[in-house]
Amino acid sequence: MEALRAGSIVEIRSYKHGGKLHRVWEKNAVLSAEEHAIVTFNHRVRVTEADGSHWYTKQPAIAYFGREEWFNVVAILDADGPPTFYCNLASPVSVSQGALHYTDYDLDVVLMPDGERRLLDEEEFISNQKALAYPEEVVRAVRRGLDRLYRKIDDASGPFAPDFIEKYLKKVKQHGWLG
Numbered sequence: 001m002e003a004l005r006a007g008s009i010v011e012i013r014s015y016k017h018g019g020k021l022h023r024v025w026e027k028n029a030v031l032s033a034e035e036h037a038i039v040t041f042n043h044r045v046r047v048t049e050a051d052g053s054h055w056y057t058k059q060p061a062i063a064y065f066g067r068e069e070w071f072n073v074v075a076i077l078d079a080d081g082p083p084t085f086y087c088n089l090a091s092p093v094s095v096s097q098g099a100l101h102y103t104d105y106d107l108d109v110v111l112m113p114d115g116e117r118r119l120l121d122e123e124e125f126i127s128n129q130k131a132l133a134y135p136e137e138v139v140r141a142v143r144r145g146l147d148r149l150y151r152k153i154d155d156a157s158g159p160f161a162p163d164f165i166e167k168y169l170k171k172v173k174q175h176g177w178l179g
Contacts (some may be wrong), residue, residue, distance in 0.1 A: 002093075003033070005027060006099075010031045012028050025047050026045050028041065029041045029175065031171050038067070040100070066092065070089060109153075125142070
């Protein structure tokens with residue numbers, strides 16, 4: 001696997017099963033590139049969709065990509081309170097050509113600041129299981145990833161640990177990436 005360094009700038013590339021490009025986030029700062037996970041930061045970055053359209057993120061975000069996890073977690077920061085966590089069920093992240101790559105498997109979990117947890121896009125996952133011919137081992141891996149994600153939320157561990165955001169937000173401020 002290609003090495004990354006804290007402080008480097010990378011694209012994040014999301015694909016659909018079969019390798020079709022889904023979405024690209026430009027200019028993400030690497031906060032940490034450890035053996036088990038990569039943590040990035042972005043704010044007001046351009047996001048390009050598969051159809052070529054684009055938009056810009058509005059709020060700062062710290063993202064966690066486990067190198068062996070079947071999910072990634074984006075903490076959307078709010079100056080007025082706790083973050084909202086947007087969690088994508090996806091293949092483990094890989095690194096090549098200076099970019100992070102993963103395959104998005106449709107299911108998403110949103111953890112609201114008040115602790116409410118919502119599972120999204122289950123119908124899309126079921127539909128794409130057939131339409132994109134997800135192998136059974138992928139379906140099982142995604143379901144195990146969802147179970148593992150719920151355990152991390154319930155245990156307040158990994159990217160949901162009380163000090164996770166604080167630790168990385170300190171690095172963001174030290175680099176002057178957030179006013």
